[in-house]
Amino acid sequence: MKTIKTPIYDRLLDISSKNTIYFQLPGHHKRTNQFLDFNILPSFDTTETFGTDNLHEPEEIIFESMREVSRVYGSKESIYLVNGSTSGIHIAMMSVTKPGDSVLIQRNSHVSAYNGSILGRLNVEYIMPEYDSSIQLVGGIDVHKFKELIQNNRSIKACVLLHPSFYGVCSDLCEIIDIAHKNGVIVIVDEAHGPHLSFSDRLPKSAIELGADMVIHSAHKTLPSLTQTAVLHICSDRVNIDRVRSVSRLLQTTSPSYIFMTSIEKAVAYMDSFKGREDLDTLIGNINRFNESISKIDRIKLLGNKSESLFYDRDITKIHFEIEGIRGTDLIDILHRDYNINMEYADFRYVIGVTSVMNTEDDFKYLEDALGEIASNNTYDETEDLDMKLIEPKQIIPIYEAFNSENKTVKLVESVGSVSASYIIPYPPGIPQLAPGELITDEHVEIVEKYKDKGISIVGLNKDMIDIVGV
Ligand SMILES: Cc1ncc(COP(=O)(O)O)c(C=O)c1O
Incomplete structure (x- = not known):
């Protein structure tokens, strides 16, 4: 008897057979222990x-x-x-x-x-x-x-x-x-x-x-x-x-x-528990040592003090680095493909890892060595920057009205001046640049072109088409 395919099971079995190091959700990092049996x-x-x-x-x-x-x-x-x-x-x-x-x-x-x-x-x-x-x-x-x-x-x-x-x-x-x-x-x-x-x-x-x-x-x-x-x-x-x-x-x-x-x-x-708090303290120590070590590697940059005016405080358990000349989106792929290291997220410039008490000192050492190798081996790429500035929204009708409206699908280039019935969310960074009920402007068309050029995927568009309010 023929049974259906089980692609999810098959893929997860394959992924789980690999010895991957996770700086990625979920926070248990796939390590079993007494508190998550x-x-x-x-x-x-x-x-x-x-x-x-x-x-x-x-x-x-x-x-x-x-x-x-x-x-x-x-x-x-x-x-x-x-x-x-x-x-x-x-x-x-x-x-x-x-x-x-x-x-x-x-x-x-x-x-x-x-x-x-x-x-x-x-x-x-x-x-x-x-x-x-x-x-x-x-x-x-x-x-x-x-x-x-x-x-x-x-x-x-x-x-x-x-x-x-x-x-x-x-x-x-x-x-x-x-x-x-x-x-x-x-x-x-x-x-x-x-x-x-x-x-x-x-x-x-x-x-x-x-x-x-x-x-x-x-x-x-x-x-x-x-x-x-x-x-x-x-x-x-x-x-x-x-x-x-x-x-x-x-x-x-x-x-x-x-x-x-x-x-x-x-x-x-x-x-x-005492153990949990102690493990978190150890994690913070490991992160501080990791940051100090990688900041000495040529071409690797951390957020550091350069952005103090941008925010009040920062949670250092989100590790955050760039290698000059390599796009963040490329670096995250290299780490996954060549080193079996899964980071959480990358934008055009930065790579971000979500750490947890499940990360060991060895995980950080392995990542540090991988970054050192990549920074010294890859050719300097002179990547141009991509402005990820958020567009000021111009709301025309409430978001819930636009979402529930009769709508039609048109080409994005032809939608300027219309009211959007959907989102434009570039991934990364996953923050809406346009929400339902907002005016579509030339700025949206321009950034979508720019993002697409750089290989950034956009949620809300279907092959350059967008839903707008109206029939
Ligand atoms: C800032 C923020 N809030 C909320 C959520 C939604 O969380 P959940 O995946 O637990 O539903 C996410 C998911 O990534 C998030 O990044």
Whole structure:
């Protein structure tokens, strides 16, 4: 009898047979250990049955487990998420707003913040992050600009901020939260990349400690936890917890994975233990030594102090380097192809690795040796720079209206002057340059041409065609 092909299984089997070193999600880096025992499958895969409680009406083990996690992080209440931070951002936004309300979103936010506005039918104001074209780096947000925006837009009910960004960049969140609260604005912080911050005082402070009202963590990004695992922390009385619970019931599955929930619980328990904190300290030491060593290699550059004006603080567990003359997007391929090292991400210039307590000293030594070899062997390429500046959006209609509108597909070059019904998101860096409801300008056509020339893929376009509002 003929059976169907199993391409996913086959490919993953092949990939897992390779001895790859990961500076990449998920945070467990595919290393099993006592706090993430993969052997629990399948016996821990269960449903709500005798003695297993219910995520949506937690009273017993899930209630107790979430209370322990809440205690570790210092939140008022924490809710497990089995569909990543994506669902946590949606739940947070919809919990503190009603359709037609206004929110302020950091423009370099993950697409889930944009989609949260579509789901919640929210009007959006954006705050642009700082940008330095000389080093093509998107920084944090400026406190004064934030204050001005909040004070000039009295209808803003909540803001969604990023801390840290994909590049580890942090804004002066303490000051920003204070301004927001003084102006009656609820602060939601997408801390998807920062669930480890609470476990070391050598790293930027977590938004929970800095006074945010709701904070979302992707446990799977920087803790040794399974993909999709995340936590929504409710941190202040400005948020109605009953409303959050109802929205969580609305947006999360009725069959949450107990493997996922166990994974969050075990990862947080480990991080909070003496061993976990010690391992994080060792990681930070390894990163500092790695940075010091590679900065001595000819052609290798780190972010260093050159970008201090761009951001307030940086999470160094996101390692970040460039080799002069080699595109970041090429370097990440070389590391994967020739050295079996998987980094998280590269843009035109930089390569970024997401480290976790699962990275050993040997991992860093191996990466350092590989970079030394590449820097000395490859010919100097004189790559030209690519300006990754974010285009100032011109909103014509609300994002949710554009998303739900009748639309048609036209060639991008012919769309100038129309209202977009889709996104233009270059990968890297994965930040929207155009969102639904915004005016398409010559600038969009120009940058898309430029990105395509440089081999950067664009989400939202289908063979140079774009959806616009109207029939
Ligand atoms: C900044 C940021 N926020 C949110 C998310 C969504 O997280 P998740 O994959 O856990 O849904 C991501 C995913 O990459 C992200 O980079």
